[in-house]
Amino acid sequence: MIDESFSMGSTLFHKRDPKVKLIGAAAISIVLALCSSIVVAGIGVIVTAILLFLSKPAPCLLFKRFLQVNVFNLFIWITLPLTYGGGETMQFSFLNLSLDGIRMAALISLKSNGILFCFLALLATSSTANLGHGMEKLGVPRKLTFLLLFSYRQLFVIHREYQRLQRAAKLRGFTPKNSLHTYRTYSYLFGMTLVRSWNRGERVHQAMILRGFTGNLIPLDQPQPGKADYFFLFTMLFISLLLAGLSLMPLTL
Amino acid sequence: MNMNPPLLELHNISYSYPGQKNPLLKEINFHVHKEQIGIIGPNGSGKTTLFQIIMGLLKADDGQIVLQGTEIKTEKDFFMLRRKLGFLFQDSDDQLFSPTVLEDIAFGPLNHGATPQEARDISIRTLEKLGLKGFEDRITHRLSGGEKKLVALATILSMEPEMLLLDEPSNNLDPATRERLIKILREQKLAHIIISHDLDFLASTCNQLYTMQDGQLIRCEEKQIHNHEHIHPYGNQPHLHGI
Numbered sequence: 428m429i430d431e432s433f434s435m436g437s438t439l440f441h442k443r444d445p446k447v448k449l450i451g452a453a454a455i456s457i458v459l460a461l462c463s464s465i466v467v468a469g470i471g472v473i474v475t476a477i478l479l480f481l482s483k484p485a486p487c488l489l490f491k492r493f494l495q496v497n498v499f500n501l502f503i504w505i506t507l508p509l510t511y512g513g514g515e516t517m518q519f520s521f522l523n524l525s526l527d528g529i530r531m532a533a534l535i536s537l538k539s540n541g542i543l544f545c546f547l548a549l550l551a552t553s554s555t556a557n558l559g560h561g562m563e564k565l566g567v568p569r570k571l572t573f574l575l576l577f578s579y580r581q582l583f584v585i586h587r588e589y590q591r592l593q594r595a596a597k598l599r600g601f602t603p604k605n606s607l608h609t610y611r612t613y614s615y616l617f618g619m620t621l622v623r624s625w626n627r628g629e630r631v632h633q634a635m636i637l638r639g640f641t642g643n644l645i646p647l648d649q650p651q652p653g654k655a656d657y658f659f660l661f662t663m664l665f666i667s668l669l670l671a672g673l674s675l676m677p678l679t680l
Numbered sequence: 681m682n683m684n685p686p687l688l689e690l691h692n693i694s695y696s697y698p699g700q701k702n703p704l705l706k707e708i709n710f711h712v713h714k715e716q717i718g719i720i721g722p723n724g725s726g727k728t729t730l731f732q733i734i735m736g737l738l739k740a741d742d743g744q745i746v747l748q749g750t751e752i753k754t755e756k757d758f759f760m761l762r763r764k765l766g767f768l769f770q771d772s773d774d775q776l777f778s779p780t781v782l783e784d785i786a787f788g789p790l791n792h793g794a795t796p797q798e799a800r801d802i803s804i805r806t807l808e809k810l811g812l813k814g815f816e817d818r819i820t821h822r823l824s825g826g827e828k829k830l831v832a833l834a835t836i837l838s839m840e841p842e843m844l845l846l847d848e849p850s851n852n853l854d855p856a857t858r859e860r861l862i863k864i865l866r867e868q869k870l871a872h873i874i875i876s877h878d879l880d881f882l883a884s885t886c887n888q889l890y891t892m893q894d895g896q897l898i899r900c901e902e903k904q905i906h907n908h909e910h911i912h913p914y915g916n917q918p919h920l921h922g923i
């Protein structure tokens with residue numbers, strides 16, 4: 428199930444205004460995404476890992492997220508060293524590994540983990556609703572904010588509809604096999620999931636209209652950023668500037 | 681006898697879904713002053729559809745809706761009507777969409793111009809009134825079915841409507857929650873229309889009964905209301921019904 432499990436907590440990260448967290452996360456992740464040096468990316472991972480540690484996530488949840496991202500990285504490690512052309516190579520038993528390929532794979536892994544840590548520490552510690560309101564306050568177009576909030580809400584709906592249908596099929600003795608019947612059943616399941624989620628979305632929209640919704644989402648708590656928030660923002664921007672400065676330096680790796 | 685215009689009047693409301701041969705609703709005429717009305721009828725007879733037409737979610741093929749003497753036509757009229765009539769959905773899952781209970785209950789008041797502080801106060805008051813104190817920060821999609829129903833009712837009561845339209849409110853409620861709902865509805869003293877298949881529930885919350893049949897609403901005689909068998913706690917002991 429899609430939960431906001433990371434957002435439940437009371438560390439200093441959870442208490443910060445979503446606006447400063449959004450700005451901080453954007454700054455750090457842009458610097459990390461653009462840097463081309465392994466050293467900078469490595470320092471980035473260390474710094475964001477410290478941030479993540481301070482936000483005290485539940486270890487098993489954290490491990491799950493970590494695994495999800497790094498399964499992709501595993502594929503990169505398998506393919507890039509073998510396929511990345513040019514430059515020097517390294518002999519590893521009977522394989523010729525491209526050094527550039529290894530370097531690239533390392534860079535991608537460091538960057539993706541750095542950004543993951545940064546998002547888990549900064550963004551996942553706010554509820555989606557609060558992030559949405561924060562985005563709106565920061566001047567992100569309302570349509571985009573709605574898209575975020577409602578795709579999030581709709582994701583639940585689609586997931587739940589799918590589970591229901593799947594359960595219904597299972598209860599009537601459906602076991603997936605490599606057969607036409609299985610493929611047909613799955614296509615029905617997917618089709619029905621879409622139709623039913625659409626209907627449900629429609630009814631939720633009706634429920635909103637019935638309660639006077641006219642296109643403005645008004646947040647219930649509108650916290651004003653305090654001193655701690657500004658200090659936090661300053662720290663985050665300082666970190667990203669430091670990383671940006673480092674990546675301008677002529678480093679060999 | 682009553683000089684005030686009725687709270688709600690329906691004149692010759694007809695409706696059929698696209699592709700249906702026979703109209704689902706045939707020239708329904710109906711009015712409510714301040715009564716508490718129950719509607720019962722077979723599955724698929726158009727009860728939910730009638731509610732959706734009253735709330736302006738579906739547009740009647742023919743006929744008029746009149747609220748306190750003013751005909752409701754435009755979307756703006758319906759905006760006003762929706763503030764005065766609270767509609768509880770048959771499926772509460774469709775009605776709750778905010779992450780937390782408090783946010784969901786405050787949604788209506790905020791849309792109608794309450795300040796965040798006012799919205800918060802009225803939401804907490806509504807929760808207390810429904811015996812849901814402490815539910816503020818619960819996650820809506822993790823509530824049980826019965827809790828969802830009561831929270832959905834709270835999202836409507838927080839808008840302080842003048843009449844309630846409840847679509848099968850007692851479905852899936854355990855006897856204790858059902859009794860609580862009956863008590864809440866009777867304390868509200870609001871005009872309401874309740875759709876239910878639970879005759880006993882209607883008998884304890886309504887003073888008029890209609891049946892929906894062949895696209896028509898037919899008023900039942902008072903006596904007929906009690907003409908049924910029923911099961912409820914301590915049913916074997918002498919007991920009073922709510923009328």
Ligand SMILES: Nc1ncnc2c1ncn2[C@@H]1O[C@H](COP(=O)(O)OP(=O)(O)OP(=O)(O)O)[C@@H](O)[C@H]1O
Nearest residue numbers: 697698704721722723724725726727728729730770
């Ligand atoms: N969106 C729709 N499109 C076409 N037909 C519909 C639609 N919604 C409902 N119907 C049909 O209209 C009829 C009345 O539906 P409605 O939901 O009003 O019944 P109901 O009296 O509320 O029944 P129940 O007691 O089962 O809730 C049903 O036969 C149904 O199949």
Ligand SMILES: [Mg+2]
Nearest residue numbers: 727728770847
């Ligand atoms: Mg119905």
